[in-house]
């Protein structure tokens with residue numbers, strides 16, 4: 001498809017910016033929604049609704065990567081859906097997380113509710129769930145690396161590179177609406193202890209790693225692999241490759257940012 005007008009919400013974020021890069025490299029006309037001014041940005045706030053109608057106007061596709069960590073994920077989506085209906089029903093592509101219906105975290109529940117809002121909206125839509133990003137997993141495990149002994153939960157992760165997810169989202173944005181599509185996972189499923197070791201090695205801060213059980217139903221859901229997609233090892237970049245790239249670029253490995 002050529003000449004598609006695409007709005008990327010969250011296009012300033014970790015995943016969204018990679019989607020924008022990918023789509024622009026493919027020659028697509030991309031608009032980025034942000035609450036803040038910036039080059040090539042259309043301003044709008046999905047929480048207040050300000051600027052959203054004009055941001056969505058004229059778009060053939062909206063890739064929805066904006067997110068809210070304070071429980072308003074569904075409210076953001078309602079605002080977007082409403083604007084999209086008025087704007088002639090563009091194809092809405094939403095990125096969710098593997099296990100939103102299995103891991104009892106508030107953020108996951110909100111993402112699951114958002115999937116349902118989009119699926120029931122009547123808009124042409126595609127919903128892609130992905131496993132945890134490399135940056136998130138590194139951030140979770142890097143915080144503890146300052147301690148002499150690092151307790152890590154006895155669970156596994158299937159971290160995936162945002163650029164790999166962005167490639168999939170860009171492909172979906174240029175394809176026909178497909179509803180909920182198969183999950184997208186990282187190339188390897190590894191125990192958190194092994195991933196923490198990799199972070200320690202890459203940052204030159206080797207520590208003794210001790211796997212621990214954590215009480216509670218959220219840990220049980222993670223320990224049961226509710227957040228994993230073993231049948232979908234789609235991503236190409238491994239966690240160690242991602243860490244090596246950060247080291248090569250002189251980007252701190254042990255910091256808790258992404």
Ligand SMILES: NC(=O)c1ccc[n+]([C@@H]2O[C@H](COP(=O)([O-])OP(=O)(O)OC[C@H]3O[C@@H](n4cnc5c(N)ncnc54)[C@H](OP(=O)(O)O)[C@@H]3O)[C@@H](O)[C@H]2O)c1
Pocket residue numbers: 009010011012013014015016033034035036044045046047048064065066067068076095096097098111129130131132133134136
């Ligand atoms: N992290 C993971 O491991 C993971 C795994 C699977 C799926 N996902 C999903 O991937 C998506 C992107 O995650 P990410 O880590 O790339 O996010 P992120 O870096 O935290 O970026 C969040 C984006 O949301 C935008 N935003 C927040 N509130 C907004 C509002 N009220 N109106 C308009 N824009 C708003 C921000 O834009 P401005 O600040 O510029 O306004 C920013 O670009 C999320 O839906 C997340 O659930 C994440």
